[in-house]
Amino acid sequence: MEFFFQILINGLSLGFLYALAALGFVMIFKSSSVLNFAHGELMAIGAFLFLVLSAWAKLPIWLAFFLALAGSFSLGFIIERFFLRPLIGEALIEVIMLTVGLAIMFKGLMLFVFGGDIHSYPEFLPQALTLHWGAVEVPGVNVATFIVGLVFLGLFGFFFKYSSQGIYMRSVADNQPAAMALGVHVRRVFAMSWAIAALVCAMSGIVIGIINGINVHEVSAIGLKVFPVVILGGLDSIGGAILGGLIIGLLETFTGGYISTGLREVVPYIVLIIILMIKPYGLFGLVEIERV
Amino acid sequence: MRKLQFHPCGNFNETYERELTIFETDFGRLSMLIGIFLLFAVIPFITNEYILYIINIIGIYAIAAIGLNLLIGYTGQISLGHGAFFGVGAYAAAILATKASCPFLIAVPAAGLITALVGMIFGLPSARLKHLYLCIATLAGQFIIEYVLVQWESLTEGAEGISIPTATIFGIDLGNDRVFFYVIFICFAIMAWMAVNLIRTRYGRAFIAIRDNDQAAEGMGIPVFPYKLLSFAISSFYAGFAGALFAYYMISITPEPFNLWLSIEYIAMIIIGGLGSIPGSVFGTIFIVTLSEILSHITEYLMNISPSMGGAITIAPLREFVFGLAIILFIIFEPKGLAEVWRIVRSSFRLWPFSY
Numbered sequence: 256m257e258f259f260f261q262i263l264i265n266g267l268s269l270g271f272l273y274a275l276a277a278l279g280f281v282m283i284f285k286s287s288s289v290l291n292f293a294h295g296e297l298m299a300i301g302a303f304l305f306l307v308l309s310a311w312a313k314l315p316i317w318l319a320f321f322l323a324l325a326g327s328f329s330l331g332f333i334i335e336r337f338f339l340r341p342l343i344g345e346a347l348i349e350v351i352m353l354t355v356g357l358a359i360m361f362k363g364l365m366l367f368v369f370g371g372d373i374h375s376y377p378e379f380l381p382q383a384l385t386l387h388w389g390a391v392e393v394p395g396v397n398v399a400t401f402i403v404g405l406v407f408l409g410l411f412g413f414f415f416k417y418s419s420q421g422i423y424m425r426s427v428a429d430n431q432p433a434a435m436a437l438g439v440h441v442r443r444v445f446a447m448s449w450a451i452a453a454l455v456c457a458m459s460g461i462v463i464g465i466i467n468g469i470n471v472h473e474v475s476a477i478g479l480k481v482f483p484v485v486i487l488g489g490l491d492s493i494g495g496a497i498l499g500g501l502i503i504g505l506l507e508t509f510t511g512g513y514i515s516t517g518l519r520e521v522v523p524y525i526v527l528i529i530i531l532m533i534k535p536y537g538l539f540g541l542v543e544i545e546r547v
Numbered sequence: 548m549r550k551l552q553f554h555p556c557g558n559f560n561e562t563y564e565r566e567l568t569i570f571e572t573d574f575g576r577l578s579m580l581i582g583i584f585l586l587f588a589v590i591p592f593i594t595n596e597y598i599l600y601i602i603n604i605i606g607i608y609a610i611a612a613i614g615l616n617l618l619i620g621y622t623g624q625i626s627l628g629h630g631a632f633f634g635v636g637a638y639a640a641a642i643l644a645t646k647a648s649c650p651f652l653i654a655v656p657a658a659g660l661i662t663a664l665v666g667m668i669f670g671l672p673s674a675r676l677k678h679l680y681l682c683i684a685t686l687a688g689q690f691i692i693e694y695v696l697v698q699w700e701s702l703t704e705g706a707e708g709i710s711i712p713t714a715t716i717f718g719i720d721l722g723n724d725r726v727f728f729y730v731i732f733i734c735f736a737i738m739a740w741m742a743v744n745l746i747r748t749r750y751g752r753a754f755i756a757i758r759d760n761d762q763a764a765e766g767m768g769i770p771v772f773p774y775k776l777l778s779f780a781i782s783s784f785y786a787g788f789a790g791a792l793f794a795y796y797m798i799s800i801t802p803e804p805f806n807l808w809l810s811i812e813y814i815a816m817i818i819i820g821g822l823g824s825i826p827g828s829v830f831g832t833i834f835i836v837t838l839s840e841i842l843s844h845i846t847e848y849l850m851n852i853s854p855s856m857g858g859a860i861t862i863a864p865l866r867e868f869v870f871g872l873a874i875i876l877f878i879i880f881e882p883k884g885l886a887e888v889w890r891i892v893r894s895s896f897r898l899w900p901f902s903y
Contacts, residue, residue, distance in 0.1 A: 520694070528687045
């Protein structure tokens, strides 16, 4: 039973990571319908930025955290301005390959600067966060992650619901020509959504770095795991991304714990195919009805 | 004897047959013949072993790239699993050659057919999905095939890989690169010829109709789903055929090369070459294979001049960086690819020196 609970906790914390990673993905997709293959690399960039600022430049943790988020925010702007904007209205495959090219480029750059080793942050979390629950132990990092994640989810919820930028973004996602006709600056919204998504990526990258240490290959592999998560939850649903992340995380750890470790890595993709076959728009995705 | 045909100053096609011709002018046919002559009679004898190896690899990859272009460029179904299909072909040939001791001439087409079957299975989601959903489904297919190749140890020997005995055709030993060059490029010529003509048949035109607007295609009476499956099957057949040649050429294979990176390289080839263009696929293959060879030479060279700086780890990733950059620059500045560049160059010479 202890084993079961330990797996359950591991699964939930992994799932929470996936959920956080999927959040930025859904945000880009919702406002600009771009399938971002450079997601894992954006997370890694945020994490490395935090590493450089906190461990190498020895800034205070909170300052390093905010500077890393601000850096990723501007990186998101730059990516949209220079790479995605020329492609507005182009074929899907070209946009997809552009993000793939970005992913390869960023990955090469990060491997060049930081190498393929695992880097870890200095210890800064207070010990009091570790929870004991009978024999089951929840590490402090996971608790901290959970708190940070909840805070950010709340913030984004409010941002989309009440701020004018958030309302613009939702209107563009809903109906682009109508939003344009009502005077929404659509290009600015695209830029904004990439910037915010890069910020969210950086945050999830930092969280992953705190829990597992940062390694370029591992973080970019998590970027690919985002696909099963968002398909399961529905490509354009934030709530779905969170639930999907938890389900996929639990599924992975339980498969790894009870069936076989080799199967663990592909089980999300098997689920992905099944979901696509029976319910292509996921649990909470918007169903586009199109009959031929 | 009929009159020779040259370029008219405009588009004066009066019949559909005229529109569908492969060679617009007799000059084009002549240059094709010269090209074939150079390829088969000159190139194998003037190149050294290394260049010949690169050319052979280009030939094998070009067959698979043509297959992928039939799927993505002509039918509009994005597949991220082409590298895995290539691997399925390689493994099918290897298993047929070792466990069933099939001769080369049977094993290679059989591997193509097996891969076509696998491709049809992974094309099934296209019944309900299109665009990016299909793209993600094929991504899942890539990972599942990779997993099967590694884990089905009784058949694929797992990560250890399979060694294949040297092939023979009609008693000729194919262990030699120069002999294998002819095998590859005869296959390549046949496959390219088939692809070019496939596009002119009703099947090819149905593919194009599905790419341009699948609802309109259905409205005109094209059964969309069977044609999509057919396209998946044909494209996987090309991939499997090329994979089988690859397995015989490499002599031993492991699951490692058939990963997502290979699939991405294939898509990069056809995007850089030009979507919806058979010559484009070949140009793109030449570009990508040459680029990655040159980049690995440069990294090797830089590593040799600066071994003291620990260059071995730090310089190698620059190769990926340049590769990604090349893809991005092509997509932004020449989205129609090298085929379009080639067309522009040609048409500026067409009426030279009296061009308008």
